[in-house]
Amino acid sequence: MATVCLSGGLVEKLHACASAGFDGVEIMDADLVAAYESPEEIRTLCERLGLSIDMYQPFRDVEGVDEDTFADNLRRAEAKFDVMERLGTDLILLCSNAGTATIDDDDLAADQLGRLADLAAQRGIRIAYEALAWGRFVDDYRHAWRIVQRADRPNLGVCLDSFHILSRGHDPAAIEEIPGEKIFFLQLADAPALDMDVLQWSRHHRLFPGEGDFDLTGFLGHVLRAGYAGPLSLEVFNDTFRQTAVFRTAAHARRSLTWLADRTALAERRDAGRLLDAQHAHGVDFVEISGDDLHDLDQLLDQLGFAFRGRHRSKPVRLWTAGGARIILNEQLRLESPRLTGFGLTVDDAAQASRRAGSLGADPVYRRTYRDEVELRAVASPDGTEVYWNDDDPETGWVSEFEGGTAVAAFTGDIDHINLSWAWQDFDEAVLFMRSVVALDAEPVAEVPGPRGLVRSQVMRSPDRVVRLPMNLAPPTAPVPHRHIAVRVEDAVAVARAAHAKGLGFLPVPHNYYDDLQARFALDADLFETLQSLDLLYDRDAGGEFIHFYTPTHGGVFLEIVERRGGYDGYGAPNAPVRLSAQRQVSTWTDAHGSGTPAERT
Template sequence: MLTSIATVCLSGGLVEKLHACAAAGFDGVEIMDADLIAAYESPEEIRALCDRLGLTIDMFQPMRDIEGVSDDVFAENLRRAEAKFDIMQRLGTDLVLVCSNVATASVDDDAVAAAQLGLLADAAAARGIRIAYEALAWGRYVDDYRHAWRLVELADRPNLGVCLDSFHILSRGHDPAAIEEIPAEKIFFLQLADAPRLDMDVLSWSRHHRLFPGEGDFDLTGFLAHVQRAGYTGPLSLEVFNDTFRQTDVTRTAAHARRSLSWLADRTARERGTWADRLPEPQRAQGIDFVEIGGGDLDAVDRLLDRLGFAFRGRHRTKPVRLWTAGDARIILNEQLRAERPRLSAFGLVVADAASAAARADALGAPAVYRRSYAGEQELPAVASPDGTEVYWNDAPDGWLAEFEGGRGVESFGGRVDHINVAYPWQDFDEAVLFMTSAVGLDAEPPADVPGPQGLVRSQVMRSRDGIVRLPMNLAPPTAPMPSRHIAIRTGDVIGVARAARARGLDFLPVPDNYYDDLAARFALDPELLATLRELDLLYDRDDAGEFIHFYTPTIGDVFLEIVERRGGYDGYGALNAPVRLAAQRRAGVGA
């Protein structure tokens, strides 16, 4: 698989972008005219830099509004084109993108457009240059790839072909199946972009809201399958206009982009039943092995877990690490991480083949994590997620328990990890979704917006298909503090756990009385249950499938716990209670 990326996808100057693309493992680049114009390096210097970096310059993008115009306008367009052909020869690239005309001065006449494309191709042929003609989704008269192909056929020049762009095709709802009718040698280039389904004008949608493959709602695997069946063997290139990506770190965004192509190629190969471009087998998470809280001083977390009813299972025999359990829920406190404030630093997943899971993540460019281990200790492969949270895989989930010694043997309440709620800043969110999908093997549910005291919090739940592993991800408004992360423990008797924890002196996140007045209005609850909920600061939700009762602990550093009980088939997270929780945490001085 050959990979390429348009320089418009990335932040920074052209030289920075090229270094980032090479570091991410791309084979080539599309150079945007605007990037070259703003560079102080000459075309010859850019060409030499690409040679040193091992990058091919796959395409140049300077050509707009060429065809379907009057003779005098076309003469000026040819003059402009000749000047750009000079630049291309200095760059050492032989392919130029020509987008369909969007100007109001153009004419709706295929014969005129085809004739002018043919003349442009003749001028390019004299320089050894090929032209890839692309139908823009907002083109004045040519906005469908099938129309673009008809014009290319009509012009009938060997150096004139089409460029297929997934956004321009899928955003308009065009059927990509007809791609297979285009001869492979006439598909000169392929550009890929994902996007969310939005109800807005297509130009604004394209210029601001494209995403890398795997992050939006387009069927890119089906699209790519059609292109491959047509016989295309050229680069898979990304052209993603996105305001976020053009503001974030160029090296990290390039790595993120490269990962998206690996994911897309792997998924398409699996759906087509082919072996080329396949990565190691994806490992479906079978359960949560442990959750880790890291920090330099975790005594307050020890006290919280003790009062909550967790059992202390001992200290690690060689490291400053402690283990607390509640039934099958395992929380590790790691004081090797000298973080200023306690934070959710890692989690482990149970899989069938840990080595294969790690190999797949490595092939997707996820950085490996190393932790020192001694003889007789279980080694768990791990990688770092986009924000540094470490993800471990374990195919022998009880193997490391014997490494902890000196536990008190006290019984805990029965529980398991219900979900892990994590948070990301706005610039990392889409990358995190792709990472959890591609490397961790979770599926993304439709996002939802939760109102908070400082704006809407976007929530995206990532989960295993059976729901055993759930990872709600929160994105706070750009001006709000980062949301705290939390671990939700599921039990069969949340009221009993709450009463016992209260008896041990644990205070919960306080819930305002107004909440319970509203609860009484929304649900015809038994008065005794409502009184219990109010007494213990418990929150409640109900749907047609069942009930949900939960409470929150105070926040320590950047982490807190939630104890939940699901009754019947309730599958949600108490979304209507989230604004109450966010407001209560803000009142307690905790970030959103």
């Protein structure tokens, strides 16, 4: 791992890398320059921590220059070689020249790289030449390799960086034409698909593998087929990672590399680097809401038509169900307000899912279990949200531990999706966690307008789309959005009418929404009147229709009832801005007046 990936000073970064399980580091020149410790002290610390110093980087703007400038470059190189000898490393990263005074002449570049390599050879030092995506004339790894071939020095090879190759859209297949022994180093980074200046993209928006849109599995496969046998190293420039807790970020980074190695080994049919097979979820076992006092949620679930299945025989926990939709209210955690704190998934082999999660560095969750009670295996996600796995029938397993309730609900439902929200510093790590530990696939990122800026949304789902976790990220200055549980029913209108009859008010929808809705879809008059009178929302696409409504928010959680007609596969995204605005206005009104809604005031 390159030390530039982490926050803090160099010594702290090295301790974090060792703690996370890395066995080597790239030391960034800027990190060493800012350190009070000498190169000898850094070398000794790395030895004590079990870290090899695999590369020193970067050295810039050397080749394709006039002779006076090149003479000064050799002087600079000598000084860096002195530092490398003190550090005890023999490989330096040389970036292709990005200066405007560079000369476009491959013969000159090869000659100067060869002379630099000869100087380095006197010290036993190797040079890894890398084509920067913004290099003045050399911005393609294939071009860099041609120059290295022309220079023809045994201690001169190439460094391959996934960002520099994939961000420019270069075909990585030609990597297999480079002899493995001439690939001196490999740097890995993911990134979102952005249309922006490549230098700014690189310096601010790289991600760890599994968090972006690059095909790193395919990229790494080409490198391995070329015969590369060196380190897999992360070089990720990201403003968030350089602000977050260093030990946690290092562990996060290690998980990404483990996941990528496993995915690539599977794709390449290699045994080395394989984890246990991922356990894909078949469905949502339960969703858990925790808080100090959850009686308002008991009332809400009753009004919606859920059945109270009883209290747990040994814990202050209650269960409400409607068909396959199971919601647990947990008053063990002393939270100031209700929060969605965990969910369970049904899988083929819960023990294997748990062991694989441990191999990816996920923290296990301990929960007290008495004799004859089902022990559900669980891990904590980046913000502490707990994920459980179950491979038994819940109705004959853990559900039987709840006593004193009834099995009759007003409707039959299932968990359609669980909408999770994350703080800005946790979002990318959460995406990787859900992809690697929970074995969900990531859909493309979408942005939803909200009253406090754009909300970034990314859906994580199981391959069969039965389990869906839309994940939301608000702007950094906005509060973390509320989380919610969406329950799918056969007839949302009937559920809404029954809930209204029991006194449940829904999130009030502005009249302007319905004017716009009718303009967009020209709905049947009876359907339009039903939607408006019950505060229901509607969407339609080529596949079918979507009817849904939202309950009031309690603390940090609310429920959504959804009905999918035909092949509708979305989440009512056009309605999200209306929901976010309505929730904000209701919250503001309640804070100021204690009860009622803005609509009632009007």
